[in-house]
Amino acid sequence: MKVNGKHYRSLWWVESRGELEIIDQRWLPHDFRIEALTTMQDYADAIVEMRVRGAPLIGATAAYGMALAMAQDPSDANMDKSWDFLDRTRPTAINLRWALNRCREALRPVAEGNRADVALKLAHEIADEDVDICHxxxxxxxxxxxxxxxxxxxxxxxxxxxxxxxxxxxxxxxxxxxxxxxxxxxxxxxxxxxxxxxxxxxxxxxxxxxxxxxxxxxxxxxxxxxxxxxxxxxxxxxxxxxxxxxxxxxxxxxxxxxxxxxxxxxxxxxxxxxxxxxxxxxxxxxxxxxxxxxxxxxxxxxxxxxxxxxxxxxxxxxxxxxxxxxxxxxxxxxxxxxxxxxxxxxxxxxxxxxxxxxxxxxxxxxx
Ligand SMILES: CSC[C@@H](O)[C@@H](O)C(=O)COP(=O)(O)O
Known part of the structure; x- marks a missing residue:
């Protein structure tokens, strides 16, 4: 949707830096602040503190969190640890667990060397699908x-x-x-x-x-x-x-x-x-x-x-x-x-x- 005439999604991937950017919703409607999420802790904090909020957006954010986890360490152990870490952030909106499960199920059979790419593609897919669904x-x-x-x-x-x-x-x-x-x-x-x-x-x-x-x-x-x-x-x-x-x-x-x-x-x-x-x-x-x-x-x-x-x-x-x-x-x-x-x-x-x-x-x- 538009903010001051410019189209925004509520999150987007910055290819050149390999980072997710979000609108930090804690300051709206008074201040429009954009923030990059660069660590797993950033992702968890963004969800817990409601910088990103709303069930579908929490799910899409978590999917990008899994993509970061796979870029850092694509092992099964890290995949499960990251699933737990993100799942613990907020308990009620089921989209969070839905997105985490979808990522884990898709990534499990993938060779470790390919997991980062597949996870990022999947996060993009989940975000794009959400736009179509909401439309x-x-x-x-x-x-x-x-x-x-x-x-x-x-x-x-x-x-x-x-x-x-x-x-x-x-x-x-x-x-x-x-x-x-x-x-x-x-x-x-x-x-x-x-x-x-x-x-x-x-x-x-x-x-x-x-x-x-x-x-x-x-x-x-x-x-x-x-x-x-x-x-x-x-x-x-x-x-x-x-x-x-x-x-x-x-x-x-x-x-x-x-x-x-x-x-x-x-x-x-x-x-x-x-x-x-x-x-x-x-x-x-x-x-x-x-x-x-x-x-x-x-x-x-x-x-x-x-x-x-x-x-x-x-x-x-x-x-x-x-x-x-x-x-x-x-x-x-x-x-x-x-x-x-x-x-x-x-x-x-x-x-x-x-x-x-x-x-x-x-x-x-x-x-
Ligand atoms: C399309 S969002 C639907 C719900 O997530 C929304 O109504 C809501 O209750 C959001 O709660 P929040 O605590 O702000 O994340």
């Missing part, structure tokens, strides 16, 4: 938005609420939840997006920055506003992303998503989840019982970062001295609250049958 998600989501627009008086915007940042910054390009918005807007459908702030990390500010760069009308709202807006008929549909979707269609996403789904259900507002197939965990059925929820540092809750009056990025304390914070980073929305799943192969019901019909080969393997 297709956008096409299928566009059809849904078009249907809603057709029932409205000409010129009235389709009002979409979204939570967190499932935008191009969270993927390699396009985003998942935002891809239908970009494509609908480009197709001339009037839109208005309600952007949840998404405390504590305020990923909504990233979404606002993205939508603003694309010219899409939107308002940045506090997380607690969604229910009120839905009660007053001001939301036509909700589209969110996901970090892990179970084989029966339970959806794990950024903390607060579940509350939005409850409010949508109570008010008859369609609640859609956009996801690339690598986000489906075919080994898990019951998301509430089985998905590990990342507990992050309480500092993210007790403190908040923003621009101060001097225009400098600074951090201030919100809670009283000594208050303990709690910071579960994700929650699970049971499939009964999900109207549909927007995937690269089409839209399906959030049920085992719905997912199996779109991805029969995966459903079969997982039994």
């Amino acid at each position: 297709s998600i956008g096409q299928h989501g566009l059809a849904l938005i078009r249907e809603i627009a057709a029932k409205k008086p000409v010129g009235e915007p389709v009002r979409i609420l979204t939570h967190c940042n499932a935008g191009w910054l969270a993927t390699v390009d396009w985003g998942t939840a935002t891809s239908p918005m970009y494509q609908a807007f480009d197709a001339g459908i009037p839109l208005h997006v309600w952007v949840d702030e998404t405390r504590p990390r305020n990923q909504g500010a990233l979404t606002s920055w993205e939508l603003g760069s694309h010219g899409i009308p939107h308002k940045y709202i506090v997380d607690n506003a969604g229910g009120h807006l839905m009660q007053h008929g001001l939301v036509d549909l909700v589209i969110v992303g996901t970090d892990r979707t179970t084989r029966r269609g339970d959806v794990c996403n950024k903390i607060g998503t579940y509350l939005k789904a409850l409010a949508a259900h109570d008010n008859g507002v369609p609640f859609y989840v956009a996801l690339p197939s690598p986000t489906i965990d075919w080994t898990v059925d019951d998301g509430v019982a089985e998905i590990p929820i990342e507990e992050r540092d309480a500092f993210e809750v007790t403190h908040v970062q923003g621009l101060n009056a001097d225009g400098k990025i600074s951090t201030v304390q919100v809670s009283p001295n000594g208050t303990q914070g709690g910071n579960p980073a994700f929650d699970v929305t049971p499939n009964r609250l999900v109207t549909g799943l927007i995937t690269e192969r089409g839209v399906c019901a959030a049920t085992p049958e719905g997912l199996a019909a779109l991805f029969p080969e995966m459903a079969k393997v997982s039994g």
